[in-house]
Amino acid sequence: MPDRRILLAADNLAVGIEGGALVEPAGAFDLELRFPGCAIRPGLINAHDHLHRNHYGRLGTPPYPSAYAWGSDVERRYRDRIAAGRRIPRREALLAGAWKNLFAGVTTVVHHDPWEADFEREFPLRVAPVPSADSLGMTPELERGEPGGLLALHVAEGVDPVAAGEVRELEARGLLDANLLAIHCVGVDADAAARFRRSGAAFCWCPSSNLFLFGQTAPPAMFAEDIDLLLGSDSHLTSDGDLLDELRLARATGLARDRRLEQAIGETAARRLGLPVARLAPGEPADVVVLAAPLLEASAADVVLVLAGGTPRVARPDLAPMLEQLGYCGRLATVRGIERWTSGAAI
Numbered sequence: 161m162p163d164r165r166i167l168l169a170a171d172n173l174a175v176g177i178e179g180g181a182l183v184e185p186a187g188a189f190d191l192e193l194r195f196p197g198c199a200i201r202p203g204l205i206n207a208h209d210h211l212h213r214n215h216y217g218r219l220g221t222p223p224y225p226s227a228y229a230w231g232s233d234v235e236r237r238y239r240d241r242i243a244a245g246r247r248i249p250r251r252e253a254l255l256a257g258a259w260k261n262l263f264a265g266v267t268t269v270v271h272h273d274p275w276e277a278d279f280e281r282e283f284p285l286r287v288a289p290v291p292s293a294d295s296l297g298m299t300p301e302l303e304r305g306e307p308g309g310l311l312a313l314h315v316a317e318g319v320d321p322v323a324a325g326e327v328r329e330l331e332a333r334g335l336l337d338a339n340l341l342a343i344h345c346v347g348v349d350a351d352a353a354a355r356f357r358r359s360g361a362a363f364c365w366c367p368s369s370n371l372f373l374f375g376q377t378a379p380p381a382m383f384a385e386d387i388d389l390l391l392g393s394d395s396h397l398t399s400d401g402d403l404l405d406e407l408r409l410a411r412a413t414g415l416a417r418d419r420r421l422e423q424a425i426g427e428t429a430a431r432r433l434g435l436p437v438a439r440l441a442p443g444e445p446a447d448v449v450v451l452a453a454p455l456l457e458a459s460a461a462d463v464v465l466v467l468a469g470g471t472p473r474v475a476r477p478d479l480a481p482m483l484e485q486l487g488y489c490g491r492l493a494t495v496r497g498i499e500r501w502t503s504g505a506a507i
Contacts, residue, residue, distance in 0.1 A: 167189040167463070169192070170361045171196065174200075175440055176189065177470050182444045191483075191490075196343060198451060200449075201448075204426070205426060205430060208393065209272065209392060209394065215253055215256045216241065216396065217396055218399075220237075227295065228297050254276060255506065255507060260496075261403065262466050263402065263472075264468055265458075271290075284468060286447070286504045287422075291311055291312065293311065294313075294314060296313075296326050297327060314344055316352070319347050319376065327355055327356055327435060331355055341416070341433075342362070344365075344378070349413065353381035354381075357384055364392045365382075365389060367409050368405065369398040369399040372399070377415075378414060383420075389420055390432060391403065391424040391425050391438065393406050403425065404459050405459065410424075411456050421456060446467055447467065448465075451463060464479075469471075471488070480502065487504050
């Protein structure tokens with residue numbers, strides 16, 4: 161399909177889109193979409209998900225002392241359900257995770273598992289190429305790959321002594337440094353939090369997953385201003401909802417200022433993941449979301465339009481005729497009770 165010129169105009173600004181990039185909002189456009197009462201902002205960054213595990217639904221009978229105990233329990237208790245979930249074709253499972261994210265305005269996600277060839281084959285959103293490992297207990301021979309390379313790792317995912325000691329073990333093994341992205345950090349004690357702060361490592365918070373498994377989340381010390389904070393949705397195996405749901409829950413805890421939460425799914429996430437910081441300026445990639453509510457109050461029901469790489473991926477149903485007239489093929493789909501027009505890979 162030839163490049164189309166699209167103009168988006170909302171209360172806060174107007175942007176032009178052509179060839180996958182933002183352009184000046186001037187001149188002739190093939191389609192002009194105006195959104196009174198809405199705001200245009202860069203697509204969100206989800207720093208932690210397991211894309212292929214969102215179709216299972218929540219598993220477990222919490223509370224648990226650690227993620228290790230949860231894993232052992234669900235493998236035994238939900239053996240048949242897990243086996244059925246694993247029979248779903250891999251691409252279908254990955255796409256379930258992708259659309260969960262797109263419906264929430266996410267255009268870039270970190271998949272906390274090995275890289276998949278499907279991410280390079282007409283995948284509907286960007287997957288950041290971040291090396292990851294499960295945890296110290298699941299990868300006892302863990303070593304960093306490339307010297308100085310980023311590593312995402314589940315750390316202190318629990319409330320028992322094993323979880324509490326993982327930061328110190330990482331430090332002893334030379335893995336606690338500014339290239340570590342530590343996920344969860346629920347069981348971090350005061351000493352470990354101080355070591356973490358000195359190391360320059362970044363912290364990725366997944367509050368609903370933590371609260372489900374353990375009845376608590378990371379301690380206040382992990383939200384010190386000199387620790388870079390990112391936000392992740394985790395998968396539906398343990399989480400409740402999508403990145404916008406996590407954002408509202410994170411705000412409700414009062415553990416981080418509003419500005420830090422906005423940066424956790426934007427500027428801070430981009431910087432720590434080695435991605436360009438998104439700016440709504442000509443020449444930048446057209447990863448854009450239109451929201452009908454303030455970011456920190458929004459849910460998927462407030463997501464009006466999502467473009468990834470300039471391609472409309474999710475749109476309010478009333479926008480479908482205009483997008484299809486422009487040549488985009490799509491269909492209506494429902495995710496967690498929200499109906500939207502979708503285009504691209506099958507949902």
